[in-house]
Structure formats: structure tokens, C-alpha cells
Amino acid sequence: MTKTILVIGTFDTKADELAYLIARIESQGGAVLAMDVSVLGQAAIPVGITKHEVAAAAGTTINALIALGEEGEAFAQMSAGAATLTRRLHQAGRVDGMIALGGTMGTDLALDCAQALPLGVPKYIVSTVAGSPLIAAERMAADVQFILWAGGLYGLNPLCKSSLSQAAGAVLGAARAAEPPRFDRPLIGMTSLGSSCLKYMKRLHPELTRRGYDIAVFHTTGMGGMAFERLAADGAFACVMDFSLQELVNMLNGSLVSAGADRLTGAGRSGTPQLVAPGAADILDLAGWQDIPERFRDRPFHMHNRLIKSVAFNADERRDLARAMADRLAAAQGPTHFFLPKGGIEEWDRPGEAARDPEGLAAFCEAAESAMAGRIGLTVLDAHINDAAFCTAVLARLDDWIAAGIVPKGRPENEDQKTALGTAADS
Known part of the structure; x- marks a missing residue:
């Protein structure tokens, strides 16, 4: 045509x-x-x-x-x-x-x-x-x-x-x-910062697929988060798993690697159920060619590649970021639950790694617990965000929400096959 x-x-x-x-x-x-x-x-x-x-x-x-x-x-x-x-x-x-x-x-x-x-x-x-x-x-x-x-x-x-x-x-x-998107199964929107820094999607993707959901994973390097927020605000997702908040902390601290001022608000505005975690919220990513802001120039920094470089936040800055996250989530119009992995929030903050900062992580976790108590559903985990225990807790909460009708039930592939077989038999 x-x-x-x-x-x-x-x-x-x-x-x-x-x-x-x-x-x-x-x-x-x-x-x-x-x-x-x-x-x-x-x-x-x-x-x-x-x-x-x-x-x-x-x-x-x-x-x-x-x-x-x-x-x-x-x-x-x-x-x-x-x-x-x-x-x-x-x-x-x-x-x-x-x-x-x-x-x-x-x-x-x-x-x-x-x-x-x-x-x-x-x-x-x-x-x-x-x-x-x-x-x-x-x-x-x-x-x-x-x-x-x-x-x-x-x-x-x-x-x-x-x-x-x-x-x-x-x-x-x-x-x-063009093949316009067809949403035959409920769609879950997930955020991640690559697959080395944050690894949970490798465990969650097959489990969510088995439950009958399609999963769209957005790379939180600015444009990915922008697309994620736009779709979340439009109600495109049955549920969001927003586990990489790096763009939000970038925006709040002057980085061009930003998804805009609306980050962490789209799902809340549309009332979409959201499961949230502070993945990679301990580092500031800057454009490779961007000058490091004055207040960060005494920090160690990592040149990831010619496009992106990173510097670390101190304890006070992490407390401020925890409170900013809580304020945005508290304004949500739909079910919201925050997972706080006290063992670490990205792969490079594990013991022996370059971004390890136990005092800074403890300051963030303490501030997050305080800011979210009584305002937002909260699960505190003695685990790292890349541990299996994190994914287990996320899936347990999702299953509770499915059982309660908060998140629409998925459509497993075997159900599609049964429907197709039944239709063929009827004909």
C-alpha cells in the first residue's frame, strides 16, 4: 500500500x-x-x-x-x-x-x-x-x-x-x-545501567517472561530514561521496575547525562504501580567532554570511555539524594514500593572494588529509611542489588500485587498456545 x-x-x-x-x-x-x-x-x-x-x-x-x-x-x-x-x-x-x-x-x-x-x-x-x-x-x-x-x-x-x-x-x-507495537501481553518497564554495573535484569527477565509479561529494559544514560518516563507517564506499562536512578542524581547535580527534571515522576503521575530501587545512585556520570563541576574536582574519577566519566558522591550528598527520591515517590498517585539493598547498589561498590564506600552507603541507607518511613512501602534487604536475594524480594512483591489485582495478570506463552489450539479445534 x-x-x-x-x-x-x-x-x-x-x-x-x-x-x-x-x-x-x-x-x-x-x-x-x-x-x-x-x-x-x-x-x-x-x-x-x-x-x-x-x-x-x-x-x-x-x-x-x-x-x-x-x-x-x-x-x-x-x-x-x-x-x-x-x-x-x-x-x-x-x-x-x-x-x-x-x-x-x-x-x-x-x-x-x-x-x-x-x-x-x-x-x-x-x-x-x-x-x-x-x-x-x-x-x-x-x-x-x-x-x-x-x-x-x-x-x-x-x-x-x-x-x-x-x-x-x-x-x-x-x-x-514499521511494525507498530502490539501489546498482546502486559508490558513491564525496567531501567538498568548496562548489564555489568547492574545485573538484576539477567535474573528477572526470564522470571517475568515465565509469568506472562513482556519486558522493555531502558538504558539510563539520558535518552533511555527520557523514553521510559514518557511511556510511564502515558500509562504504557502494567508495572515499572525502576531500579537505576542514576539519571535523577545526574540531573540534580548538574550533569548533562540527564533524562530531564521529570525523572522518577512519570509512573507516579499516571498511577502505574512502581517498584523502585536506588541502583547506581552513588556516582555522578558526566559527559566525557563535560567539565567536572567545581565541587567535585577533588574527588577520584573514573573515565569509563570517551563518552562518560564518573565521580563519587560523599555521605552528605547521598543523604540529600535519598530525601529527594523519597519526596518524588511520596507524590505518586499509584502503589509504590522501595527496595533498599544495604549491601550495595552497583557492582563497583562491592568489597575490594573502586567505588566501595561503606560510610557513604550507610549514610544513604539511614537517610532513605528515615525519609520513606510511613510515606512509601519499604523493604530493607541485607543484600547487594546484584544478589539473587534482591530479585527474590522484587518477585515476591510483584506476585503479591498480581494476586491483589494491583498489577494485571500476565499471559504466559503456554496460555497463548492453548488459545490458539482451542480456536483451531473450534474451527
Whole structure:
């Protein structure tokens, strides 16, 4: 079937580039619906959705936006209108994916449009600032794709055409190949920091699968936590196992390796049952190229690779972090339970390892117990987070919640097989 791609851009100033992009999509058998989001000028080529329709979707008019005399404010309102129309078009089945292009203004608008589409719908942004720290994690849709628009600020040229032709193939190919997520079994969202630092997922994954759940594990290096929080806030999970809070402590201490200010709040806002543990909350991860904040410069640090380096928290900082975790969890609208493994919270704080700090760990545990008592369900374990005992305690709590109807019962694979056999017999 022909796939229709929503192409978004300013068709007054970037008409040549957009026309080239549209031609490349159509040359591969795709259909296009063009949306003009310019304000001052007129679209230089025909479009399916005019700037006046975009402004109307934001509850305003182009003349009113021009009268503002402020480009940024005008474009912010156009962003709201464009996002509204993007959502409506997809809900009506008129588009199968989107692609937008621009500089900072166009990228700002495109980010809102991408967030308006559900997970699994191809969404591409061709941007002069792709990969830039200007783009905050919380602005990005969980599965948005960026393509750097090299040499594309003004006018067509061989470099620009190379980027746009690849983008055309990417979005149309994705629309043809996309398999939207089907949630035939309840989905559990889990966080972890790799599989060496935190190992519990290796034990939990097969046990959860046996109980009839699908499991999505998110890597807590900024973008993973952002996607996790967005989905948790949308109620996508039957239960969350948020056992790696490293992004939260990063955000609270000035690191760019952050999932945004909403970390550890999404499940709480949606009322999703959440099981939480402080995995890797004893170290601050920084971007490899980021300067170490002044107050951490006297600490030992570890260069994990060229992308990430780490420094340790002291006892007072760990007490503050424990209280911050408790405050966020106490605001949750759904069942919440915290597991406190007093034997350690990541692999490198075991006896003899580089991050071992018994006094700091004890300070964190004492503060966490005090801050959570009477506010949040709490299990204190004389075990390490990577020990089998931690997983046993987690599964026991989950099973209690399943029995009580707090977490929907899973659908084991053998039940799917029985259903299929029964259907075949009936026919």
C-alpha cells in the first residue's frame, strides 16, 4: 500500500529544499501531504495544509501572529497548531509518518509535532542542530530520529541533497517497514545501567517472561530514561521496575547525562504501580567532554570511555539524594514500593572494588529509611542489588500485587498456545 508522509516546513524560505525532499519521496512511490508552517511569506509551491489552517488550529490567525512583532512567540503558537494537526491527521489515518526540516526554529516546532505522534509512527527531523545539547531530553519523542542537515541552512547544494535524499528514503522506508507495537501481553518497564554495573535484569527477565509479561529494559544514560518516563507517564506499562536512578542524581547535580527534571515522576503521575530501587545512585556520570563541576574536582574519577566519566558522591550528598527520591515517590498517585539493598547498589561498590564506600552507603541507607518511613512501602534487604536475594524480594512483591489485582495478570506463552489450539479445534 502507498504510504503517505507528512512533510512539515516553512514553504516560503525553504521551498526549494522541501520541493526536493517531496520529489525524492514521490520518486520512490510514496505520497506526500505538505504542511506549511511559515508566518511572514507565502508558500512558493502548493501545499495540502496552509499556514492559515495551522494558525487556526492554535486558536489564532496569521495576521495576529504577525502583529505580535516577535518571531519566537509567533512560531511557538504555530508549533502548537502544527502539533494539533499532526495528531489529528494521524488519528484520521491520513498520514503514516512525518518528516520536518529546519534550523533552530524549524527544529523547535518539529519536536512538538513528533511528540504528538504515538510510539511506532516514523518521525524524522532533518536539522542543522541534530545532536546538539540545545535539544533537551524532555523535548524528544521516545522514538524520534534525527538527521544532521549538513550545509543545509540556505539553498540546495550537493551536501544538502545528500542529506535530504537519505532522509526521504529513511522516512518512507520506515513507514513501509514499521511494525507498530502490539501489546498482546502486559508490558513491564525496567531501567538498568548496562548489564555489568547492574545485573538484576539477567535474573528477572526470564522470571517475568515465565509469568506472562513482556519486558522493555531502558538504558539510563539520558535518552533511555527520557523514553521510559514518557511511556510511564502515558500509562504504557502494567508495572515499572525502576531500579537505576542514576539519571535523577545526574540531573540534580548538574550533569548533562540527564533524562530531564521529570525523572522518577512519570509512573507516579499516571498511577502505574512502581517498584523502585536506588541502583547506581552513588556516582555522578558526566559527559566525557563535560567539565567536572567545581565541587567535585577533588574527588577520584573514573573515565569509563570517551563518552562518560564518573565521580563519587560523599555521605552528605547521598543523604540529600535519598530525601529527594523519597519526596518524588511520596507524590505518586499509584502503589509504590522501595527496595533498599544495604549491601550495595552497583557492582563497583562491592568489597575490594573502586567505588566501595561503606560510610557513604550507610549514610544513604539511614537517610532513605528515615525519609520513606510511613510515606512509601519499604523493604530493607541485607543484600547487594546484584544478589539473587534482591530479585527474590522484587518477585515476591510483584506476585503479591498480581494476586491483589494491583498489577494485571500476565499471559504466559503456554496460555497463548492453548488459545490458539482451542480456536483451531473450534474451527
